[in-house]
Amino acid sequence: MQNQFADLFTSRELLTLTSIVQVGDATYRELMETQQPMFGHPYFTSIRGRIRTKLVQMQCEIESHDPKFPFEFVQREFRYKHLIPELRNKNTILHIARSASPEMLSYASKYKIKLSNNNHVLQRQMVIDLEQTPPYGDEPYYGILTFGGRNQTFAVIQFPEPGYEGIAEQLFLPQVSSAEASENAHTFERKKAALKKEFLAHGMEEVVS
Structure with a gap:
């Protein structure tokens, strides 16, 4: 990665992002099979x-309740009560989106275009941060946890170019072929079951509304 994007995430943060995508996407594929009549x-x-995207976003929200969750989690609300999860660490603002290819950005929107300007090394604005010494710093970079793929799921953190006109840099997340290779199989299945239950109870309302 280029110098300004290097070392923005810890290994634990990257593993957490990988888990979010794996659980959400595996739940989607399972639902498409077991609930095929619907x-x-x-x-x-x-x-x-849209269902696939919402399942990954919902898993992000579920995992954020873990006391050891390594990110600050907030929900951004837009018109018509449209909610998206937002993850933050000291260096980065991160959103979740789906794309047809790791080489393609997700659809553009006003907030994405605005935040992408944070990635211009010469145009980043200084902000006050009382927890730092001295009490100021640069605005955080903007990244998108992007996933997709038909047979094989990909997951990549994309850093859009200023103006959201292309990808300045990207960081591929490790993807594994089995749950056992990423985390305990029992934990993986438990997470899928919890997400499936939450989606069937509440998630469908948001997707079809």
Whole structure:
């Protein structure tokens, strides 16, 4: 990675992001199989991608309740009660999105374009931070935890160019072929079950509304 994007995340933070994508995406694929009579209906074709994105975002929110969660978690609300999770560490603001390819940014929006300007090394604005000495620092970089793929899921942290016109740099997250290789299989299945229960109880309302 380029110098200004190096060492923005700890190994623990990267493993947490990997887990979020793996659990959310595995739950999506399982739901598409076990709930096929419902999700296989032609009327659901146009929102399957949205369901996939929301499951990963929901898993992010669920994991944020862990006392050892390594990020600051907030929810940003937009018009029509549209919510997205936002993760922060000392260096980065991170959102979650889906894309057709790791080489493609997700769809543009006003807030993404505005935040992408944080990634210009010469245009970053200084902000007050009373926890630092001296009590000021640069605005955090803006990254997007982007995932997708049909048969094999990819996950990458993209740093958009200023103006959201391309990808300045990216960091691929490790993806494994089995749950056992990433974390305890029992824990993985428990997380999937909890996410599936939450989605079927509440998540569908947001997706189809």
